Amino acid sequence: MTQITKREVDRILALSDAFGPSGMEDAVSALVRAELDGVLELTEDRMRNVRGELNPDSSGPKIMLDAHLDEVGVIVQAIRPNGTMNFLPLGGMTAGNLPSSLFDLKAADGSVVKAAVAAKPPHFMSASERNSAPAIEDMVLDCGSVSDKETREDFGLGVGSFGVPAVKAFYKEEKGLFFGKAFDCRIGVAAQIETLRRLKGEKLPCRVQASFAVQEEVGERGVYANYKALQPDLMICFEGCPADDTFQPDYMIQAALRKGPMLRHFDRSMITSPRFQKYALDLGRAKGIPLQESVRSGGGTDGGMIHTEGIPCIVVGIPVRYIHSHHCWCTAEDYLAAVDLAAEICRNLDAEVLAAF
Ligand SMILES: [Zn+2]
Structure with missing residues (x-):
């Protein structure tokens, strides 16, 4: 070959x-x-x-x-008053894979903004929440903003912003192996x-x-x-x-x-x-x-x-x-x-x- x-x-x-x-x-x-x-x-x-x-x-x-x-990616559905964003998956993403994962969101000016998928921290969970699988509807994307206005005006994100996994590919030559x-x-x-x-x-x-x-x-x-x-x-x-x-x-x-x-x-x-x-x-x-x-x-x-x-x-x-x-x-x-x-x-x-x- x-x-x-x-x-x-x-x-x-x-x-x-x-x-x-x-x-x-x-x-x-x-x-x-x-x-x-x-x-x-x-x-x-x-x-x-x-x-x-x-x-x-x-x-x-x-x-x-x-x-x-x-x-597969995500699209921003709504911005909450605290600056975090509700989102929908584009294509088949599994809810269990998402918490703590990082996305690149495309801002209005074409630049890329990092946002992590946040789920409620365990400290704030009830016993039943801790034992149930998370649902995408309950997750948010968090770019570090503290208000709706900051997310829109300073980060340039809004309803309809697109995102993809924030991952950089590499090649392990001696194994002929790709990651990405x-x-x-x-x-x-x-x-x-x-x-x-x-x-x-x-x-x-x-x-x-x-x-x-x-x-x-x-x-x-x-x-x-x-x-x-x-x-x-x-x-x-x-x-x-x-x-x-x-x-x-x-x-x-x-x-x-x-x-x-x-x-x-x-x-x-x-x-x-x-x-x-x-x-x-x-x-x-x-x-x-x-x-x-x-x-x-x-x-x-x-x-x-x-x-x-x-x-x-x-x-x-x-x-x-x-x-x-x-x-x-x-x-x-x-x-x-x-x-x-x-x-x-x-x-x-x-x-x-x-x-x-
Ligand atoms: Zn395919």
Whole structure:
């Protein structure tokens, strides 16, 4: 397998650090466009979806690669007289993970303000409160202000301010290990960027399209605009998917770190096309790419939206430990295997293969 380059590492760290909760993906869209400058022509719509086609002059089936730009975050709902802020989650955040966590909130002037999630200190809790799980409605974000006026005027925050986990990514080179926030789906975004860069200039039996979609975490809202504009025949959905290797019994582990990307047969949003799934698994294994298979009782992807248009779709999920929390781990080797798989599919999938689906 190819080794990860310094440029790819830097790109993954920058993508992880980029501010991009659902609905405010501007910085991530800009980063993607910069990383693909000179590789393909990209357009950005007013939702901040980014899309394009790698080799528009070629013929064959249209394969849309997709990854979502957004990450789970928070939005300020109200400011209390004491300066703290009620908030709602953007995407699936677990109440139990939130107390004492730190967020970066985007102020009116574009600067970033740190705010910690405060829950009532144990000293002030009743016995029943101490024994019950906290609810997000009872938590507040605290930027250190003492009044509504100070929060609004000095910190520049208000109703509708967006926030993301305040976490800085790093790479442990000797282990090929990434730490950071938002690998769901920024590691998928990175895999798509690298796949497009690798395939640039190759003669392919298909037309490779790029979709970088907003607002997946709030219900797969952005990808449909890319689908309508690109009109693909097939879709490969890159994801940062939940690793399960630290809490499942061995026989249930389907997305472990260092065992390659996970191809999902089933989740809440989609039954994967068995023909496309088998093609991808057979091709990947024939090329010596490590792969995992899963059947998931929860979860959903952009494929859930698009396959209902009659478009066969597979999910290539790079395992990430603790997605939708502040602190996530994923590995260079799983990322590289996902790139290898997607590139091999694009090099081999022609009209005849599609006809057999
Ligand atoms: Zn995702």
